[in-house]
Amino acid sequence: MTTPPNDAEARRAVQPVICYPVETLPAPDLSLYRAARATAVKVDEVVVQPRDAASFTAKAGQFFRISSIEGPQVGDLNLFNANDLTERFYSGKTRALHRTHITTGDRMWSCHPYLRPMATIIEDTLGWYGMDEFGGSVHDVIGTRCDPYTNNLLSGGQYHYCCHSNLTRALADHADLSLDEAERAVHDVLNVFMCTGFTRDTGQYFMKASPVRPGDYLEMFAEIDVLGVLSACPGGDCSTVHSSDQAACYPLLVEVFAPAEGALGDWASPPVNGYDRSHGR
Ligand SMILES: [Zn+2]
Numbered sequence: 001m002t003t004p005p006n007d008a009e010a011r012r013a014v015q016p017v018i019c020y021p022v023e024t025l026p027a028p029d030l031s032l033y034r035a036a037r038a039t040a041v042k043v044d045e046v047v048v049q050p051r052d053a054a055s056f057t058a059k060a061g062q063f064f065r066i067s068s069i070e071g072p073q074v075g076d077l078n079l080f081n082a083n084d085l086t087e088r089f090y091s092g093k094t095r096a097l098h099r100t101h102i103t104t105g106d107r108m109w110s111c112h113p114y115l116r117p118m119a120t121i122i123e124d125t126l127g128w129y130g131m132d133e134f135g136g137s138v139h140d141v142i143g144t145r146c147d148p149y150t151n152n153l154l155s156g157g158q159y160h161y162c163c164h165s166n167l168t169r170a171l172a173d174h175a176d177l178s179l180d181e182a183e184r185a186v187h188d189v190l191n192v193f194m195c196t197g198f199t200r201d202t203g204q205y206f207m208k209a210s211p212v213r214p215g216d217y218l219e220m221f222a223e224i225d226v227l228g229v230l231s232a233c234p235g236g237d238c239s240t241v242h243s244s245d246q247a248a249c250y251p252l253l254v255e256v257f258a259p260a261e262g263a264l265g266d267w268a269s270p271p272v273n274g275y276d277r278s279h280g281r
Contacts, residue, residue: 019096020096020097022097022098025097026270028105028107028117028120028221029267030104030105030120030122032264032265032267033063033120033122033221034122035263036061036259036260036263036264037063037122037219037221037257037259039259039260039263040062040063040257040258040259040260040263041257041258042255042256042257043062043256043257043258044056044057044255044256045253045254045255045256046253046254047069047251047252047253047254048075048230048231048232048251048252048253048254049232049251050073050232050234050236050249050250050251051161051166051232051234051245051249052161052166052169052170052231052232053076053163053166053167053169053170053229053230053231053232054170054229054230054254055170055171055173055174055227055228055229055230056227056228056230056254056256057082057225057226057227057228057256058222058225058226058228058256059082059222059225059258060222060223060224060225060269061221061222061258061259061264061267061269062221062222062256062257062258062259063122063219063220063221063222063256063257063258063259064119064219064220064222064226064228064254064255064256064257065123065217065218065219065220065253065254065255065256065257066192066217066218066219066230066252066253066254067215067216067217067252067253067254067255068193068212068213068214068215068216068217068250068252068253069214069250069251069252069253070214070250070251071214071236071237071248071250072193072209072210072211072212072213072236072237072250073193073210073212073232073233073236073237073249073250073251073252074191074192074193074194074210074212074232074233074235074236074237074238075191075192075193075194075230075231075232075233075252076145076146076163076166076167076189076190076191076192076230076231076233077089077189077190077191077192077228077229077230077231078167078171078186078187078189078228078229078230079108079118079119079190079226079227079228079229080185080226080227080228080229081110081114081118081224081225081226081227082224082225082226082227083225085175085185085227087110087111087114087118088110088111088185088187089108089109089110089111089118089187089188089189089190090109090110090111090112090115091141091144091187091188091189091190092141092188093109093111093115094106094107094108094109094141094190095141095142097109098141100137100140100141100142100197101131101137101138101139101140101141101142101196102121102139102141102190103121103124103126103127103138103139104121104122104123104124104127105120105121106120106121107119107120107121107223108120108190108220111187112273113272113273113275113277114272114273115272115273115275116223116224116270116271116272116273117223117270118222118223118224118226119220119221119222119223119226120220120221120223121218121219121220122219122220122221123217123218123219124139124218124219125215125216125217125218126138126139126193126211126212126216126218129195129211131197132195132197134197134199134200134206134208135197135198135199135200136195136196136197136206136208137195137196137197138193138194138195138210138211138212139190139191139192139193139194139218140190140191140194140195140196140197141188141190141191142196142197142198142205143188143189143191143194143196143205143207144188144189145162145163145164145167145186145188145189145191145231146162146163146164146233146234146235146242146243147162147163147164147165147243148160148162148164148165148243149164150243151243155243159234159243159244161234161245162234162242162243163189163231163233163234164183164186166231166232167186167189167229167231168182168183168186169182170229170231171185171186171229174227174229175227186229189231192218192230192252193210193212193216193218194207194210194233194238195207195208195209195210195211195238196208196238207235207238207239208238208239209237209238209239210237210238210239212237223269223270224269224270228254230252230254232249232250232251232252233249234247234249235247235249236248236249236250
């Protein structure tokens with residue numbers, strides 16, 4: 001610990017400012033999306049088995065819902081442009097634009113040079129949870145995904161069913177990629193249903209038992225054609241351990257819904273970002 005200067009308290013007392021005032025971001029038209037959703041019918045469903053991952057696609061204008069079905073279970077979601085796997089979810093910028101944990105009205109943003117909404121949350125049955133006394137909240141974009149490399153660093157083992165590996169296998173199978181190619185496309189996730197935060201005293205990433213119960217769901221509107229890959233985390237509800245076969249794990253259900261023809265009016269997918277990419281040259 002360094003010696004604080006005489007004006008340490010005054011420096012600490014400076015008020016923070018929001019990095020990204022988002023008033024100028026185009027707001028999602030939730031009432032339009034919900035009206036379209038009321039006309040929608042299910043067109044696909046996928047069950048993600050425990051300690052494994054599965055892929056699904058939703059066309060622009062469709063909806064996808066991730067549900068807890070048999071017991072409390074956390075899901076790690078990767079999202080790609082279904083037509084271009086180089087456009088993928090950007091967890092860090094989503095966090096900076098919205099918050100550490102996302103909920104209804106927030107969006108999943110894509111990476112550079114695209115940086116546009118890929119999906120918008122239209123319903124979150126855990127929206128009531130808010131922020132608990134520990135600073136914990138649900139659906140985080142602060143974690144990464146459990147992975148066998150970190151596990152190897154910390155405990156020296158070879159565990160093959162971390163979310164990173166589950167996502168790698170499922171993406172390889174869907175896109176006919178080698179494991180190496182698929183692994184390099186796997187990215188930091190939206191931690192669906194996971195309850196996490198940073199400890200107030202040491203700033204360490206923590207998890208606690210997810211408040212999710214069977215019947216809870218997170219539903220999104222697909223702003224572009226998306227390929228989703230969802231892992232049912234080996235941590236189960238993430239109340240104790242992950243990166244092992246010790247925790248109780250349950251499947252997750254993904255359902256895709258298509259609205260009636262014309263229900264979205266003249267809605268169109270958002271264009272890719274308007275920056276000209278000349279970078280000062
Ligand atoms: Zn995991």
